Amino acid sequence: MKKLLNDPSDYVDESLAGLELAHPDIYRRAAASPRVVTRAKPIRPGKVGVVSGGGSGHLPTFTGFVGQGLLDACSIGNVFAGPSVDDCVEAMREANGGAGVLRLYGNYGGDRMNFDMAGEMLEMEGIETTTVLAADDIASAGPDEWRKRRGVAGLILAYKTTGAKAEQDGATLAEVTEVARKTTEATATIGVGLTSCIVPEAGKPTFAIGADEIEMGIGIHGEPGIWRGPLRPADALAGEMVERLLADTAMAGGERVAVLVNSLGATPLEELYILHRVVASELKAKGITIGFVRVGRYATSMEMAGASISFLRLDRELEGLLRAPATCPFWSNEP
């Protein structure tokens, strides 16, 4: 297993310790649990808290997106395993500024169960909470069953819009929740996987895939996609991904879209930009304007090779919130 680690069972805690040591002005691990990361400074009284969480192994998702204009706190599980109920409770307590707390995370059964249970406990403490799930992976269920979809890289765009809304003076829990709902419902993602990652405690690839084989529609834990077949040229793959996203979202000429081209880990920036060429030209040909774009590693599966493309249909509010400044090592405030 070619990973830079010590005891595999220490992978997550050592990694979080390093994160806090590297960025002490951004992140703080909660006193109550090393698996809860909050902002370095306590939440502003009256601010709606935005909390997320999920398994480790996806950095900078989820934890990395704690920061000003993004998340207030995050609960973290083992690699590819959901956070504990206690840690979800603790993350929400940390994010409680008296104006309620939104739980915004990916649609996975274990995470839902634990976050829901934690939410009930918070309600008993008199803290109002809401839930919005990211369910953007179009390969995981059809458009009529979109609520069953898994949450993947599109979640990051929801972090950004929701986090920006929550920074606005006087924004209410209902308003922040509505931005999250609107963003997640307008987001669609599809991924393509080239290699498996290695979960440290397993010590071997999560799934087998042939030397020239790829999987269209793969999930960020290696969940099966739509088809497996031989590697095709990047333009053909990107073309198919764009076509599937356009068909799913029924986006039409004259609309504006945010684009996220995301590496699943090992795939280099050079190749993401090769894909983005196709995204840009296909959208232009359809008369759809790219209003916002990010290319890089946002939601990974450690060293998995592959990429995903996300589209978020924009309205004026969402576009403004995407462009609002944020402070976090994994977000650049380019124009």
Add this chain to the structure above:
Amino acid sequence: MKKLLNDPSDYVDESLAGLELAHPDIYRRAAASPRVVTRAKPIRPGKVGVVSGGGSGHLPTFTGFVGQGLLDACSIGNVFAGPSVDDCVEAMREANGGAGVLRLYGNYGGDRMNFDMAGEMLEMEGIETTTVLAADDIASAGPDEWRKRRGVAGLILAYKTTGAKAEQDGATLAEVTEVARKTTEATATIGVGLTSCIVPEAGKPTFAIGADEIEMGIGIHGEPGIWRGPLRPADALAGEMVERLLADTAMAGGERVAVLVNSLGATPLEELYILHRVVASELKAKGITIGFVRVGRYATSMEMAGASISFLRLDRELEGLLRAPATCPFWSNEP
């Protein structure tokens, strides 16, 4: 070959096309050559130009660091091959605001030859130029022969200090050059490689390395390092890297240092932070204060697994320049 590409001979140009399409407010390919990337806006008259260049396959190095507070222009070669003389000339012309142009790049024979020739041509056009070479890889030559060292990830810290200095009103070519010189001479880097990358036009791994084997001191093109041996725990590797850097730089208690923990590509953030834990604790034990830190993918070898650690001995000026704001997709202005 598991890469997302089309014809391997189009890898670089398609990638640069995507870069420009994704970030049109940051980057512009020069009219005279698609292998020269400049800032979207022409250089401010009277500003010293800072130019770099090198082979492709290291994104975000070199091209990605064109931006406000960083580089003015960059000439790009094929994967792991230096830029042409013509493109070096063109990059310097684009970066000429009438106050001279600094060439700041890594110490590789081909790049030197072409940049020197280009510099002579510019001088004939009446444009004053200077050169500073990054030579930070301590594995590539001993401290007494440090000028023979290769330039690796430490170059990015020099981009940052030099680029920030060049933004200051009235900064002269001599002053900007001096900041670059001071930064490069105070920077030391060591890398460890776990796997090879694949050069697109070669289509196979650049070098063979056993399934449990690693190479300490590897270069960013796979150049041989100090030793090859079985993979060790991350703490042992990071400990050795820190020890080698401290021995080379003779840094002592009471000093301040900037730290860059860099992935060579596939190695995920989780593992970089595991390494950073060790860096932080070893430096603390020595009484050395970390004044600035970045962890992420700054100088890669496409999908190579491995990491490097760079130290830059700080003085007040360099620390301030590192913290100055910059605008570029690959730089976050965290505190």
